[in-house]
Amino acid sequence: MIPAPFDYVRPASLDEACQVLGEAASSGDDVKVLAGGQSLLPLLRLRLAYPSALVDLGRLPELRGVEDRGDHVFIGALTTHDEVLRSGVVRERIPLVALATATVADPAVRHRGTFGGSMAHADPAGDLPAVALALDCVFVVRSGEGEREIPAAEFFVDYLESALEPGEVLIGVKVPALGPGWGFHYEKFHRTAQAWAIVGVAAAVRRSNGTIEEARIGLTNMGSTPVRARAVEAAIRGVSIAAAGSNGAHDPVRDACAGADEGTSPPSDLHAQPDYRRHLARVLTHRAIGVAGR
Ligand code: FAD
Known part of the structure; x- marks a missing residue:
């Protein structure tokens, strides 16, 4: 589809960009910043967005x-x-x-x-x-x-x-920049390579002497915003890392990951129902911690 008509401004400095955007804001105009255009241009073409002007940041190397x-x-x-x-x-x-x-x-x-x-x-x-x-x-x-x-x-x-x-x-x-002792992993479940995440898990794990001292977990596509899996972060503290990722009968890391979907409200779409996303959040969090804590 063809976007609705809009004005196009390409400021030569950040000050000029702020001035243009400030004037638009005070007059109530719907003006959008344009960066790479990979998300905004499809929205314009589908007429899900129809700003009166685009302010292109492309000539601002300082950014x-x-x-x-x-x-x-x-x-x-x-x-x-x-x-x-x-x-x-x-x-x-x-x-x-x-x-x-x-x-x-x-x-x-x-x-x-x-x-x-x-x-x-x-x-x-x-x-x-x-x-x-x-x-x-x-x-x-x-x-x-x-x-x-x-x-x-x-x-x-x-x-x-x-x-x-x-x-x-x-x-x-x-x-x-988290210091020594931290390990990281991003686990993404997608239908095909190069596709959007059905669910994703960003994990940072700090371990010492075989024990998880601290973990930070961010979830992709489990609500209307990214979500922090605080219940897992709390439950995992002090757990032996040797158990992470194991498939044995008792895996305390897996037990901790049972709460990965706590406080989330995953969407329902063509790719997955909320219950399936909740299941994925638990499995992928377990996997991500296993790799990050290695
Ligand atoms: P734009 O499209 O230019 O802008 C997006 C929005 O952000 C607009 O509202 C704009 O006004 C605002 N904006 C941009 N920059 C600024 C700024 N500096 N200050 C204020 N507002 C600003 N992303 C993923 O994470 N994972 C994927 O798997 C993935 N797959 C994709 C597949 C396809 C086919 C496409 C087209 C996109 C995909 N994306 C994916 C999105 C991609 O990562 C985009 O780069 C990103 O979403 C938007 O970046 P952009 O620079 O293109 O922003």
Whole structure:
């Protein structure tokens, strides 16, 4: 289909982008930021969105790149999935981001789609929001009023709805670099390679002397936002890692993962019913912890 008509603006600086977006916000115009266009353009074509103008961030190199800042890695919002994957800093310092990004779509989408776009779009079926939630990332946002930071736990508000206010641009994400002792895994169940997650699990596990000391689990596609599996995180603390992933009669890790779907409200769609997704959440969380805690 052909999108409804819209104006197109390509600012030459972040200040100009904030000014355009600020003016649109105060006059109540529905203006959308355009990044890689991989999610927004299909919505326009299907006429599920019909903004009066698009503000294309494509000429703002300051929003691009990966920077190691010691206790965290800063990923510019406009950094493409492909650039994230090619970054040695990402692979070494924040491997969970690399593991999840490698499962996003196909090379063509990964060359256009951006890290910030995936977050701002706030699709609970996207692989990266669950990672941001599990790692307690911090979102850095700019508007004409200045800069503010939003913790991941407050950023994903509802289905396709983030905490970004009209007039605000996501400029980047601070991803905490968890230290030695942590292991990571992203487990994604999808119908075909390169497809969206039916359910996904992002796991970070800290172990010491064969015991799980701390775990952080983010679930993909188990509700209207990504969800943190807090019940599993609590139940798994102090459990012997030797048992993780075992198929023996008594597996305390599996017992802990029985609560993986607690507090979730998984969707029903062409691919799966809620009960099946709940089952997947339990099985995939068990698997993810087994690999991350190895
Ligand atoms: P856009 O489409 O340009 O924008 C998306 C939304 O975010 C818009 O509302 C826009 O206004 C807003 N936005 C973007 N950047 C900013 C910013 N800096 N500040 C404020 N608002 C902003 N994703 C997965 O996670 N897993 C998959 O398996 C997967 N499969 C896909 C398969 C296909 C065929 C396609 C087309 C997409 C797939 N995606 C998948 C989505 C892909 O990851 C997109 O990159 C992502 O959803 C949006 O990024 P974008 O840069 O294209 O954003």
